[in-house]
Amino acid sequence: MPRTILVVDDDPHIRQLLVFALGKAGLDTIEAGDGEEAVTLIGERIPDLVILDINMPRMDGLEVCRRVRATSGVPILFLSSRDDEIDRVLGIELGGDDYVVKPFSPREVVARTQAILRRAAAKAPDVQGCGGRIAHNCLTLDLEGWRALWDGQDVPLTVTEFTTLRTLASWPGKVFGRDAIIDRLHGPGFAVTDRTIDSHIRNLRAKFAAVGADTLIETRPGIGYALGSCERSGS
Structure with missing residues (x-):
């Protein structure tokens, strides 16, 4: 349709x-x-x-x-x-x-x-073969339902925020530069500023911080961003 x-x-x-x-x-x-x-x-x-x-x-x-x-x-x-x-x-x-x-x-x-x-x-790749879900400690992404959960609690995200987080969560340990994130959001050649990506990352951190998550995303200065440990605070 x-x-x-x-x-x-x-x-x-x-x-x-x-x-x-x-x-x-x-x-x-x-x-x-x-x-x-x-x-x-x-x-x-x-x-x-x-x-x-x-x-x-x-x-x-x-x-x-x-x-x-x-x-x-x-x-x-x-x-x-x-x-x-x-x-x-x-x-x-x-x-x-x-x-x-x-x-x-x-x-x-x-x-x-x-x-x-x-x-x-889009349907994201089934990284773990678990019915379209990515799970990393407290973080769970329902790829088909476009839902993000922290310790079982829903965290409402926009399409771009979800796609950004899915990119990081699909390759734990991999550091993504801003250009690499932009390419996965839009495809190569789109003119998007670094500040836009930084704003999406800030949004993600703020939304997860509201449910007690402060280990979602790591910043690697001069390189980019990677998925954090996604552990409960104090763990």
């Missing part, structure tokens, strides 16, 4: 451009001209992905993301202006999956949209 993309931007020209490009790629679309309308539509229609402008009147994209993330893990692709680096990083930290900088190429937006959708639909 065709995937449905919600395009949220207060500029009707941008919405028209994206709707046309996404339609040519075989994707269905719905539109919202402001954040309040977007929140309502997400609750009613449950799209497969949201393309969300950061700078909008009435309710900006960051506030939309906050409200959506309170109840939903729907993937979010932000649109942002060149001078909004702080907002872009904050958007990722709030639970956005990726961003595209304005002015943008519609083909790039479509490519990033399809990359996120592929991640959401």
